[in-house]
Amino acid sequence: MTYTGRTLGIGLMNGKPFAFYLLCSRSFPRRRALVRENAVYIENLTETDNPYVSYPVVRLLDNYAVVTNGLQTEFIAQALEWESPKKALIHVLDALDYERDGYNTPRIAGIIGTTEKGWLGFAGRDEFWVKELELKEGKAFVTATYNLGFEELDLPPFENAGELAERVMKLPFERKVLAIGVVKKEQDWRIGISP
Template sequence: MTYTGRTLGIGLMNGEPFVFYLLCSRSFPKRKAIFKGRAVYIENMTETDNPYVSYPVVRLLDDYAVVTNGLQTDFIAQALEWENPKKALTHVLDAFDYERDNYSTPRIAGIIGTDGRGWLGFAGRDEFWVKTLGLKDGKTFVTATYDLGLVELDFPGFEGADELAEKAMELPFENKVLAIGVVEEKKGWRLAVSP
C-alpha cells in the first residue's frame, strides 16, 4: 500500500465523464465533506491553525466540474468564465504554487467537461505541469500529492456517483478518509461521498 495523500482521478465510464477525489491523510484524519448547492467543501473536525485542511474541493459549472485539493478550486472555476480549461489550470496553479506547510504539499487540480474532455494539473515545489488528457472508456488518469506522478489505470465499472465514490475508497492507498464521486449524467452532474 502506498500513501498518496490527496488523490484525483478523471475518466470515462460507458461514455460518461467522471472525476473522483480521494482524501487520504495521516495528520488530519477527522474530516468530512459538506455539500452546498453546486459545491462541496472539506471540513476539518479537529482544532488546528493549519489553513490548508479545510477547503472547497468541488465546484460544478454547466459545462465543467472542477476538483482540487485547496482554495484554488473556486479561482479555477472563476477563470473558466473567460479562459479555456488548460489556461485556467495553468494560470491559477502557477499563481498559487505549492502549499507553504511543513510538507510543501503540492496543489493538484482537475477539470472534466460534459463533452468528455479532461485536464489535470500539478504544482509542487520542484515540479509543475498541466496536461490535456486523452480519455478512454473504462480508464482513469490519476495524480496525487505524493509518490504517484500521472498514471493511467483501468477503473472498475460502476453505476452512478455513489458507486464511483465507493470504488475510489477501494483503491490500494493508505490512510483513506473519504472519497467524492462526480458523474455527468443526462440530467446534469451527480455528486456522492463515501463513506
C-alpha cells in the same frame, strides 16, 4: 500500500466523463465532505490553525466540474468564465504554487466537461505540469500530492457517483478518509460521497 495524500482522477465510464477525489491523511483524519448547492467542501473536525485542511474541493458549473485539493477550486472555476480549461489551470496553479506547509504539499487540480476531454494539473515545489487528455473508457488518469506522479488506472464499472466513490475507497492507498465521485448525468452533474 502507498501513501498518496490527496488523490485526484478523471476518466470516462459508459461514455460519461467522471472525476474523483480521495482524501488520505496522516495528520488530520477527522474530516468530512459537505455538499452545498453546486459545491463540495472538506471540513476539518480537529482543532488546528493549519489553513490548508478545510477547503472547497468540488465546484460544478454548467459545462465543467472542477476538483482540487485546495482553495484553487474557486479560482479555477472563476477563470473558466473567460478562458479555456488548460489556461485556467496553468494560470491559477502557477499563481498560487504549492502549499507553504510543513510538507510543501503540491496543489493538484482536475477539470472535466461535457465532452470526452479532461485536464489535470500539478504544482509542486520542484515540478509543474498541466495536461489536456483524451479520456478513455473504463480508465482514469490520476495524480496525487505524494508518491504517484501521473498514472493511468483501470476502474471497475459503476453506475452512478455513489458507486464511483465506493470504488475509489477501495484503491490500494494508505490512510483513506473519504472519497468523492462526480459523474455527468444527462444535463446535470451528480455527486457521491463515501463513506
